[in-house]
Amino acid sequence: MPVPRGHHVMTRSLLRDEAYRAIRDAIVDGTLAPGERLLDTELVEWLGVSRTPIREALARLEQAGLVRSKPGRYTIVAPLDVRATREAQSVAAALHALAVREAAATLTDVELTSMREANQRLAEALRTGDVDGALTADDEFHAVPVVAAANETLRTMLDQVTPLLRRVERVRFATLAGRSSVAQHAEIVELCASGDVDGAAAATRRNWETLGRLLTAEARGEDAGSTT
Structure with a gap:
């Protein structure tokens, strides 16, 4: 499924953590399917935050094994390993x-x-x-x-x-x-x-x-x- 439309309202003090949780939960519940590309522009629109907390959240998700990336090429939802x-x-x-x-x-x-x-x-x-x-x-x-x-x-x-x-x-x-x-x-x-x-x-x-x-x-x- 594509990244959800609309704005996900967040408190400014917890942008990075809330972006992490929102993307994580969308991966876990299947909203974001294995192999799906994660584009900064779509995630920014969905979550209503700047690219910095998005990128920090994606880096944390990659460390957790839920996201895979190749710098300058793509970031995708990782298949179940x-x-x-x-x-x-x-x-x-x-x-x-x-x-x-x-x-x-x-x-x-x-x-x-x-x-x-x-x-x-x-x-x-x-x-x-x-x-x-x-x-x-x-x-x-x-x-x-x-x-x-x-x-x-x-x-x-x-x-x-x-x-x-x-x-x-x-x-x-x-x-x-x-x-x-x-x-x-x-x-x-x-x-x-x-x-x-x-x-x-x-x-x-x-x-x-x-x-x-x-x-x-x-x-x-x-x-x-x-x-x-």
């Missing part, structure tokens, strides 16, 4: 497990309730086929221990690897393969609540490793919805 995405998935699984390991013993009742409520929203979004809602709820669930861990290096590394996983996560929550996440999340919360740090970290790693099966199906050209 199964190997690179699998590597990102392995790193994300380890980082989220580390976040839970660092935070599990000190999570408050309020934080545990926030995780349970996010998981309820995930279950409802999956029930109604709301993929965007499922992605948001999943992010909110995992964000609780990440924030509670208060490890800025961990958060920075997750910001680097997570964008490449969005496409696969969207597939997971658009199919029956996503249903298992609700039960896995519930297990993580209860292990945290009981003080089982090792168990909670292991359960978190298993939850993120489910993406690996979807990547295997993608590499084989299989129906991701059949993944269990």
Whole structure:
């Protein structure tokens, strides 16, 4: 699909970050398809900003593996790279497990309730086929221990690897393969609540490793919805 028409209003103080998020989300949800050329002029018109934040956003997206460019020739939406995405998935699984390991013993009742409520929203979004809602709820669930861990290096590394996983996560929550996440999340919360740090970290790693099966199906050209 072409770059959306009309103006996407942004606050001036966050132009670069908002341009990054807008283009990233359009790539993840398929609005901008793999192989599609990204022209500065079209992105400037769509987002209503100058070329500088656009170019900074594209450079960041290229670093994240969502964009490819050849200076002076083209910038395109990168095709799904199964190997690179699998590597990102392995790193994300380890980082989220580390976040839970660092935070599990000190999570408050309020934080545990926030995780349970996010998981309820995930279950409802999956029930109604709301993929965007499922992605948001999943992010909110995992964000609780990440924030509670208060490890800025961990958060920075997750910001680097997570964008490449969005496409696969969207597939997971658009199919029956996503249903298992609700039960896995519930297990993580209860292990945290009981003080089982090792168990909670292991359960978190298993939850993120489910993406690996979807990547295997993608590499084989299989129906991701059949993944269990």
